[in-house]
Structure formats: C-alpha cells, structure tokens
Amino acid sequence: MIIIMAGGRSSRMGREKPVLKVGGVPMLLRVYSEAKKVGETVVALSKNAPKTRELCLHEGIPFVETPGRDYVEDVKWLLRKFGPFISVSADLPFVKASDIARISKAFDRKTSLTGVLPLKLVPKDLKPVVYRGYVIVGLNAVGTDGERFFELRNPLLALNVNTPEELKLAERIAGLVGR
Numbered sequence: 001m002i003i004i005m006a007g008g009r010s011s012r013m014g015r016e017k018p019v020l021k022v023g024g025v026p027m028l029l030r031v032y033s034e035a036k037k038v039g040e041t042v043v044a045l046s047k048n049a050p051k052t053r054e055l056c057l058h059e060g061i062p063f064v065e066t067p068g069r070d071y072v073e074d075v076k077w078l079l080r081k082f083g084p085f086i087s088v089s090a091d092l093p094f095v096k097a098s099d100i101a102r103i104s105k106a107f108d109r110k111t112s113l114t115g116v117l118p119l120k121l122v123p124k125d126l127k128p129v130v131y132r133g134y135v136i137v138g139l140n141a142v143g144t145d146g147e148r149f150f151e152l153r154n155p156l157l158a159l160n161v162n163t164p165e166e167l168k169l170a171e172r173i174a175g176l177v178g179r
Contacts, residue, residue: 089138
C-alpha cells in the first residue's frame with residue numbers, strides 16, 4: 001500500500017499545497033500518477049485540506065480522512081488502519097515511480113526506511129533539512145520495528161515544496177525537465 005500524505009496545514013505556504021500546480025498540474029496529481037504505477041495508492045487527508053478532498057472526489061482518487069492533529073499522529077493512525085505502508089508526501093512534485101518502487105522493494109514491512117539523499121547529489125539552490133550528512137526526503141516506508149536510512153538517487157527529491165519560493169523553483173525546474 002502506498003499512501004500519499006496530503007492532509008497537513010501548509011502553514012509555511014499559507015494555502016493547501018497538494019492542489020498547487022507545478023508544470024500546470026496539481027502536485028497531488030503528479031505524485032498520484034507516479035505512485036499508482038507502482039501499486040495500490042490512497043491519499044491521506046484531513047479536515048485541514050478541503051480543496052485536496054474536492055480534487056480527490058473530482059478525479060476519482062481514493063482517499064482516507066485522518067484525525068489531522070499532526071503528521072506523526074496521522075502516520076500512527078494510518079499504520080494501525082493499514083499496517084506497514086509506503087509514505088509519499090504530496091509536495092514532492094518530481095518523485096518518480098522508480099523512486100517509489102526502489103524503496104518498496106527494499107521494505108521488509110518491519111523496519112521503517114527513511115528516504116535520504118547524499119548531500120553531494122543535492123542541487124546547490126536548495127536549502128533542505130540536513131541530518132548526519134544526508135537530506136531527508138518525503139518518501140519513506142513505515143514499518144513496525146526500528147528504522148534506518150535508505151539512500152535514493154533522484155536529486156529532485158530534495159525539493160519538497162513548502163514555501164512560495166520553493167514553488168517558484170519547482171515551476172522553473174518543471175519548465176527545464178519538461179514534466
């Protein structure tokens with residue numbers, strides 16, 4: 001099961017991120033189109049994301065409504081409801097099916113995998129969260145026992161669109177890469 005996390009408050013952006021367009025397409029639809037190539041996919045949303053809910057209804061995308069208190073609580077709730085799953089943030093406009101497939105293949109359904117990029121792969125324009133020499137990305141496997149880093153190779157996964165500036169950068173990149 002692949003779950004697209006799309007129920008946050010989008011406080012840094014000031015508006016619902018999943019419905020914002022990158023390359024003319026809402027970010028949620030970009031992520032969903034890649035995820036569904038890999039396997040069964042559902043969108044997790046909350047009362048914080050009414051426009052995202054409308055988009056899912058309009059596009060026929062399956063969704064589940066979480067309590068929406070915060071990310072960690074929603075992940076725990078989803079784990080209880082669905083068991084181990086692959087988690088993809090709705091604000092990762094350049095995630096590819098191959099990225100999702102790689103982490104899915106490595107997932108043993110027990111040990112959680114935190115998707116990371118080696119710092120050397122990250123474009124210099126980005127200011128991502130760095131931890132122990134890696135950039136944490138919004139593609140993970142949620143298991144029940146322990147956790148480890150899982151190295152990914154797509155440098156554009158470092159662009160997690162959280163601010164208006166990052167949205168502008170994503171638009172420029174979409175123009176360059178044609179997607």
